[in-house]
Amino acid sequence: MNFQDLPKPFFVMAPLDDVTDTVFRQIIASCAPPDVFFTEFVNVDGLMSPGRPKLLKKLRFTASEQPLIAQLWGLQPANFQAVASQIADGSLARELGLPEGVNFAGIDLNMGCPEKTVVKNGACSALINDPDLAVEIIQATQAGAGNLPVSVKTRIGFSVIDLSWIGLLLKQNLNMLTIHGRTRKEMSKVPAHWDVIGQVRELRDKLAVNTLIVGNGDVVNRQQGIELAQKYHLDGIMIGRGVFHDPFVFAESSPWEDYTRQQKIELYRRQVQLFADTWQNNERPLPTLNKFCKVYINDFEGSKELREQLMSAKTTGELLNLLENAKK
Numbered sequence: 535m536n537f538q539d540l541p542k543p544f545f546v547m548a549p550l551d552d553v554t555d556t557v558f559r560q561i562i563a564s565c566a567p568p569d570v571f572f573t574e575f576v577n578v579d580g581l582m583s584p585g586r587p588k589l590l591k592k593l594r595f596t597a598s599e600q601p602l603i604a605q606l607w608g609l610q611p612a613n614f615q616a617v618a619s620q621i622a623d624g625s626l627a628r629e630l631g632l633p634e635g636v637n638f639a640g641i642d643l644n645m646g647c648p649e650k651t652v653v654k655n656g657a658c659s660a661l662i663n664d665p666d667l668a669v670e671i672i673q674a675t676q677a678g679a680g681n682l683p684v685s686v687k688t689r690i691g692f693s694v695i696d697l698s699w700i701g702l703l704l705k706q707n708l709n710m711l712t713i714h715g716r717t718r719k720e721m722s723k724v725p726a727h728w729d730v731i732g733q734v735r736e737l738r739d740k741l742a743v744n745t746l747i748v749g750n751g752d753v754v755n756r757q758q759g760i761e762l763a764q765k766y767h768l769d770g771i772m773i774g775r776g777v778f779h780d781p782f783v784f785a786e787s788s789p790w791e792d793y794t795r796q797q798k799i800e801l802y803r804r805q806v807q808l809f810a811d812t813w814q815n816n817e818r819p820l821p822t823l824n825k826f827c828k829v830y831i832n833d834f835e836g837s838k839e840l841r842e843q844l845m846s847a848k849t850t851g852e853l854l855n856l857l858e859n860a861k862k
Contacts, residue, residue, distance in 0.1 A: 535601050535639035537683055537709050537746050540770070543763035544569035545756065545784050546712070546748055548774030549605045549644070549687075551575060552822060555592070557808050559599045561801070562777060566785035569770075571595075571602045575644045575658075578608035578617045591817045594630055601639030603685070607647065607658050609667070611674035614643075618678030640683035640709065641675060648689070648718045659718040662692040662699050672706045685710035687750075687772075690730050691717040700734050704742040711738070712772055715751040726751025732766035748772050754779055756786065778829050795834040796861050802830035803857040810850035820850065 547554060547562060549572035559571050576592040595602050604621055606614060618641055620626040627637045645668060647658035654660075661668040676684050685708055691699060695717060703711055713734050715726030731749040738747050750772035753759045759771035773783055781801065782788035793801075809823055824845050831841045840860055847853045 540569055544770040546570040546772040548772045549575055556594045557812050561805050563598045566782040568784045571599050573604050575605040575607045578606050578613040579610050581617050582613040597636050603640040603642045604638045605642040605644050607644040609657055611670045614671050615674040615678035618675045622680045622682045641679050642685045642687055645686050645688040646714050648721050659689055665702050683709035687712040689714045689718055693719045708745050710746040712748040712750055735767055798830045799857055799861050806853045
């Protein structure tokens, strides 16, 4: 995949752990697919350990979720290189059961996750404070990836806004750089600093003209994303939590506002059925579905009561029965 061939601005579905798995990506693909999908973030150190089988679920995908970028995190450069090589030569996709010719379109390095335990271990956004290791990880991944695109998703600083960190990344010959417009300290407690994302794009123009810049933070619909991309001259826009408000968020014209009660229930039923079919060996716990319930079961008469019933269900079979009865 050549990122330069994507439309401008292109739209990316953000990686959200325990949310944007293959099941939810397939639902979004059937509604209104983004230009680029990301996997959940998966630990390379775990993949290169006896715990590998338990982590592969995070990388599962189908041919409908394309182009798909594998997002990696961890601490050991050698493991980044090894996993990148497995992705690039297609062996990891074959291990996941994909047919020949179906593969990941790129590799992204998570240097932005602010989660406390991850940061305490020195990974993800903690790498902002360890630039030498960050560069070593990027170079190791690029060595393993060969011609496969390598990108980074990060924040605008750790405790304070730090454009020197961004400048360092821009000097690494990345294919794409996604900027979440907050520091790690800010988490998601303040509005995203889109003016700083604009400054990153200006820095890109000076340091790395071939690196695409993607903005991320608080985008809830496509039109807002287009306006931000135009205002700050960005190549792409990443949408994360916006998918919780509208499964058609990537559509040029979303029908979601006019969806009927029956249509919303049916879409959730499809996700539950796909969940049951995909995770037949209980790789994902049933409560994973609870966080999606309000996406669909909302804004219609009796939705609160139906949600309460669904959230109490113990099996996918019970969920499906409740949803089938609710459609009547």
